[in-house]
Amino acid sequence: xxxxxxxxxxFIERIKQGVTGGQGIHLGIxxxxxxxxxxxxxxxxxxxxxxxxxxHFRRDWTDxxxxxxxxxxINVSDVAAMGGQPRHLYLSLGFxxxxxxxxxxxxxxxxxxxxxxxxxxxxxxxxxxxxxPFVISVTVEGSVAKNDYVARRxxxxxxxxYVSGTLGDSAMALHLLQNGRSPDSFLIDxxxxxxxxxxxxxxxxxxxxxxxxxxxxxxLLADLGHILECSAAGALVEETLLPLSPSFRIEHEKAxxxxxxxxxxxxxxxxxxxxxxxxxxxxxGISQTTALPLTRVGRITGENLKLEVRDANGVLYTPSRxxxxxxx
Amino acid sequence: xxxxxxxxxxFIERIKQGVTGGQGIHLGIxxxxxxxxxxxxxxxxxxxxxxxxxxHFRRDWTDxxxxxxxxxxINVSDVAAMGGQPRHLYLSLGFxxxxxxxxxxxxxxxxxxxxxxxxxxxxxxxxxxxxxPFVISVTVEGSVAKNDYVARRxxxxxxxxYVSGTLGDSAMALHLLQNGRSPDSFLIDxxxxxxxxxxxxxxxxxxxxxxxxxxxxxxLLADLGHILECSAAGALVEETLLPLSPSFRIEHEKAxxxxxxxxxxxxxxxxxxxxxxxxxxxxxGISQTTALPLTRVGRITGENLKLEVRDANGVLYTPSRxxxxxxx
Numbered sequence: 001x002x003x004x005x006x007x008x009x010x011f012i013e014r015i016k017q018g019v020t021g022g023q024g025i026h027l028g029i030x031x032x033x034x035x036x037x038x039x040x041x042x043x044x045x046x047x048x049x050x051x052x053x054x055x056h057f058r059r060d061w062t063d064x065x066x067x068x069x070x071x072x073x074i075n076v077s078d079v080a081a082m083g084g085q086p087r088h089l090y091l092s093l094g095f096x097x098x099x100x101x102x103x104x105x106x107x108x109x110x111x112x113x114x115x116x117x118x119x120x121x122x123x124x125x126x127x128x129x130x131x132x133p134f135v136i137s138v139t140v141e142g143s144v145a146k147n148d149y150v151a152r153r154x155x156x157x158x159x160x161x162y163v164s165g166t167l168g169d170s171a172m173a174l175h176l177l178q179n180g181r182s183p184d185s186f187l188i189d190x191x192x193x194x195x196x197x198x199x200x201x202x203x204x205x206x207x208x209x210x211x212x213x214x215x216x217x218x219x220l221l222a223d224l225g226h227i228l229e230c231s232a233a234g235a236l237v238e239e240t241l242l243p244l245s246p247s248f249r250i251e252h253e254k255a256x257x258x259x260x261x262x263x264x265x266x267x268x269x270x271x272x273x274x275x276x277x278x279x280x281x282x283x284x285g286i287s288q289t290t291a292l293p294l295t296r297v298g299r300i301t302g303e304n305l306k307l308e309v310r311d312a313n314g315v316l317y318t319p320s321r322x323x324x325x326x327x328x
Numbered sequence: 329x330x331x332x333x334x335x336x337x338x339f340i341e342r343i344k345q346g347v348t349g350g351q352g353i354h355l356g357i358x359x360x361x362x363x364x365x366x367x368x369x370x371x372x373x374x375x376x377x378x379x380x381x382x383x384h385f386r387r388d389w390t391d392x393x394x395x396x397x398x399x400x401x402i403n404v405s406d407v408a409a410m411g412g413q414p415r416h417l418y419l420s421l422g423f424x425x426x427x428x429x430x431x432x433x434x435x436x437x438x439x440x441x442x443x444x445x446x447x448x449x450x451x452x453x454x455x456x457x458x459x460x461p462f463v464i465s466v467t468v469e470g471s472v473a474k475n476d477y478v479a480r481r482x483x484x485x486x487x488x489x490y491v492s493g494t495l496g497d498s499a500m501a502l503h504l505l506q507n508g509r510s511p512d513s514f515l516i517d518x519x520x521x522x523x524x525x526x527x528x529x530x531x532x533x534x535x536x537x538x539x540x541x542x543x544x545x546x547x548l549l550a551d552l553g554h555i556l557e558c559s560a561a562g563a564l565v566e567e568t569l570l571p572l573s574p575s576f577r578i579e580h581e582k583a584x585x586x587x588x589x590x591x592x593x594x595x596x597x598x599x600x601x602x603x604x605x606x607x608x609x610x611x612x613g614i615s616q617t618t619a620l621p622l623t624r625v626g627r628i629t630g631e632n633l634k635l636e637v638r639d640a641n642g643v644l645y646t647p648s649r650x651x652x653x654x655x656x
Binding site for chain 2: 026027030031032033034035036037038043044045046047048049050052053054055056078079081082084088090092093094123124125126128129130131132133135137139141142149151152153213214215230
């Protein structure tokens with residue numbers, strides 16, 4: 001069957017049949033709006049992302065099932081960064097007229113599997129054709145107890161900067177692909193199927209550990225920069241402390257300058273958070289519960305917006321603010 | 329200045345400065361998520377729309393300021409159709425690299441003006457470049473008292489079918505444009521700057537008048553069809569009762585078959601709702617308060633999914649289900 005035979009409403013019906021679960025949903029897919037309840041005492045957390053073919057992804061570098069998964073993960077990651085539980089998703093798709101139905105089915109399969117993993121329910125969206133690229137727009141709503149959400153703005157001089165997991169794996173995969181090389185399966189997976197750290201974000205927030213938090217989408221330096229702007233603070237990052245995966249280290253040993261991929265490469269989707277020294281003790285238990293390494297990579301200083309890095313030779317430098325700029 | 333000199337964050341800062349108002353907003357634009365409160369006792373109403381250049385709009389048929397307004401109106405219209413008050417908007421834009429900054433400024437101007445009109449606040453979004461068309465994705469969150477929301481599913485045999493305003497004006501404008509003619513300013517305005525009926529929707533819902541409601545985006549027959557599917561009912565529509573504007577009538581008199589634009593033309597953004605006969609008396613006051621004509625166009629029948637139309641000669645016929653199908 002082709003997409004045009006199935007029709008818009010047939011396609012929506014097909015998606016609807018794959019949707020399961022969800023609490024507090026009065027009406028999901030199929031009315032003018034979704035109608036929803038939040039848990040009492042919670043605030044609503046909402047964020048949205050747009051993914052455009054040949055800007056955010058290439059169909060020859062990712063299969064559509066993983067693209068479906070990633071569309072959920074990168075969106076849900078922003079709810080994790082506030083310490084919240086993702087609850088409802090909205091998916092809008094604009095696709096080329098000749099888009100294969102099997103491709104869309106794969107995308108939806110990955111999308112709905114990721115929804116189950118994160119315990120979030122697809123409750124709405126929009127579909128249309130596109131005269132150009134495949135376009136994906138995802139909005140997620142989550143919630144968190146009113147006094148528990150963590151913003152970007154609370155970092156204080158003396159706070160310790162932590163990151164979860166390892167840094168630069170996704171950027172390393174992209175770097176190798178762009179140079180015609182084949183990344184190993186670990187690096188590829190980190191690039192095409194990143195995991196949002198929802199359990200970690202919620203555990204940190206519930207324990208009131210972080211003074212500020214953000215997810216790493218634009219790269220460590222750029223995202224730390226956002227925290228500094230919102231907190232009116234500075235930071236010192238130690239290159240030698242950056243947590244690197246074995247796969248990353250193999251490439252890094254051959255080309256030491258690739259440390260920039262851990263500093264400024266995007267799409268890690270790990271959490272970056274600042275912790276007052278008095279609360280550092282609480283991290284051991286949280287790291288064990290979530291089975292994620294939490295690594296100290298630097299500290300917050302009182303020098304407004306000054307972001308410095310100490311390299312492997314002990315030399316301090318001021319990096320250019322890296323990260324991905326869509327308007328360049 | 330060009331867009332690439334302003335940069336992504338400069339552009340977001342520019343938008344942020346134009347945002348005003350809003351209640352229950354802990355955090356708006358500028359963190360990983362917006363953080364929001366809803367009024368106590370309310371349910372959350374959320375919907376999303378994607379607009380793609382050359383599919384939903386042509387830049388030579390609309391100016392960008394009106395496109396900004398329309399992007400808000402068509403989205404907010406879905407909240408009106410549930411009887412809710414729109415509260416928060418999220419705007420994602422993908423634009424061609426050479427997109428003029430003045431064009432984006434015009435779009436944002438219209439967008440934010442419409443936000444003020446509907447008392448809704450822009451609290452988040454995403455921006456990126458597009459290798460193809462200009463792409464707009466808007467999500468709106470609204471709310472309504474828990475027992476007041478109106479779904480598509482409540483229509484009962486014997487209920488009277490009402491519509492607000494006049495039908496087919498937007499489709500008539502498009503029809504004339506497609507035939508190289510210039511619609512008058514009334515028809516053009518109905519096409520490029522439709523108004524969402526938020527006050528009407530809220531007033532109807534608060535008075536518990538409609539048994540079912542939907543906004544007219546796909547055309548009367550298609551949208552009535554959605555109500556019939558959700559309500560497991562049938563309907564009879566009277567062509568002679570359709571409310572037509574003076575501008576529509578001028579064209580209709582010359583070509584009577586254009587009545588199909590009032591039956592099946594899309595983008596009216598009026599409300600279609602069904603009313604138990606015992607509650608019809610309440611409509612006079614609501615029509616006066618909202619300064620909108622509310623017109624009886626037919627009735628709900630017990631014949632499951634049977635949708636019939638009586639034409640001007642008194643002849644009954646079963647129309648093909650019209651409306652816009654993006655997959656054709």
